[in-house]
Amino acid sequence: IWTTVFxxxxxxxxxxxxxxxxxxxxxxxxxxxxxxxxxxxxxxxxNMGFRVGQGLIERLTKDTARFKDELDTMKFICKDxxxxxxxxxxxxxxxxxxxxxVLQDNxxxxxxxxxxxxxYLEHAPKYLAFSCGLVRGALSNLGVKSIVTAExxxxxxxxxxxx
Amino acid sequence: xxxQSNRTTDSKKMNSELFTLTYGAxxxxxxxDYENDEEVNKQLDKMGYNIxxxxxxxxxxxxxxxxxxxxxxTADVIAKVAFKMYLGITPSVTNWSPAGDEFSLILExxxxxxxxxxxxxxxxLIYSNLLCGILRGALEMVQMAVDVRFVQDTLRGDNVTxxxxxxxxxxxxxxxxxxx
Numbered sequence: 476i477w478t479t480v481f482x483x484x485x486x487x488x489x490x491x492x493x494x495x496x497x498x499x500x501x502x503x504x505x506x507x508x509x510x511x512x513x514x515x516x517x518x519x520x521x522n523m524g525f526r527v528g529q530g531l532i533e534r535l536t537k538d539t540a541r542f543k544d545e546l547d548t549m550k551f552i553c554k555d556x557x558x559x560x561x562x563x564x565x566x567x568x569x570x571x572x573x574x575x576x577v578l579q580d581n582x583x584x585x586x587x588x589x590x591x592x593x594x595y596l597e598h599a600p601k602y603l604a605f606s607c608g609l610v611r612g613a614l615s616n617l618g619v620k621s622i623v624t625a626e627x628x629x630x631x632x633x634x635x636x637x638x
Numbered sequence: 639x640x641x642q643s644n645r646t647t648d649s650k651k652m653n654s655e656l657f658t659l660t661y662g663a664x665x666x667x668x669x670x671d672y673e674n675d676e677e678v679n680k681q682l683d684k685m686g687y688n689i690x691x692x693x694x695x696x697x698x699x700x701x702x703x704x705x706x707x708x709x710x711x712t713a714d715v716i717a718k719v720a721f722k723m724y725l726g727i728t729p730s731v732t733n734w735s736p737a738g739d740e741f742s743l744i745l746e747x748x749x750x751x752x753x754x755x756x757x758x759x760x761x762x763l764i765y766s767n768l769l770c771g772i773l774r775g776a777l778e779m780v781q782m783a784v785d786v787r788f789v790q791d792t793l794r795g796d797n798v799t800x801x802x803x804x805x806x807x808x809x810x811x812x813x814x815x816x817x818x
Contacts, residue, residue, distance in 0.1 A: 527659040
């Protein structure tokens with residue numbers, strides 16, 4: 476019984492990961508294979524993530540009370556939203572209290588399929604674009620306008636910066 | 639289906655919504671990129687196939703199901719284990735052909751189409767066609783060539799969603815090159 480329960484809980488996440496991968500492949504394949512296209516593809520993925528993030532947060536916060544301030548909102552993103560999307564919370568949240576937040580995920584799920592190495596860092600942005608959009612979209616519907624970027628330092632950690 | 643605590647139900651639902659919403663974004667993008675529904679259907683099938691050939695490994699690892707003895711068993715596994723595991727629904731298996739090589743999966747509800755409405759100019763779009771590709775790709779990896787198609791679709795006004803699966807043939811394992 477244990478195995479079945481465990482399998483079930485992670486399975487829908489796996490399905491999403493497969494879909495995300497195909498989505499990435501599609502966006503990149505359907506563009507010309509020129510260097511300059513990379514930026515456009517990242518933007519496309521980010522925009523798709525944005526719309527999905529908006530839709531998700533709407534349902535997630537349907538019965539939630541309003542947030543008292545920006546930090547409260549960010550904590551929600553780090554805990555509830557991140558858990559909903561990535562099945563875990565953000566590991567570390569830092570802020571300069573002047574509008575910049577850094578969210579650290581030490582085991583970012585969507586990167587877990589990529590193996591370590593230089594090639595990894597090269598391809599990581601593709602894997603992060605949609606998720607950045609998700610966060611930006613979620614924040615947008617919570618009334619927070621933001622720019623969300625991601626960085627991969629030591630794999631598979633990512634740092635999201637909301638400005 | 640028994641209900642668990644609210645929190646678990648919610649987070650399960652939320653996650654299927656992530657998939658549903660992402661899938662919706664994908665279909666929207668495809669409709670933008672391609673001139674006609676037929677092309678979109680083909681793309682969805684292709685992408686589904688790519689997912690299926692990898693999903694099968696994931697499925698076998700999670701479920702520790704052994705080799706199916708026959709197509710009937712395959713049908714049951716697909717409906718009761720795979721669909722339940724990945725999409726949280728259990729379609730019913732019906733309408734077996736006399737030869738036992740064809741059956742239908744009836745989905746009372748289809749999580750992919752939650753909150754989705756087809757606009758008028760997409761009447762031939764098979765919105766959930768990804769599923770057909772997934773099934774086809776997955777079964778090919780276990781040596782079964784099948785034909786999978788939608789015959790009823792709630793998005794197009796039918797009462798239920800019906801997927802028809804037909805066994806074509808057993809695929810022989812490929813011999814490594816240079817064996818001749």
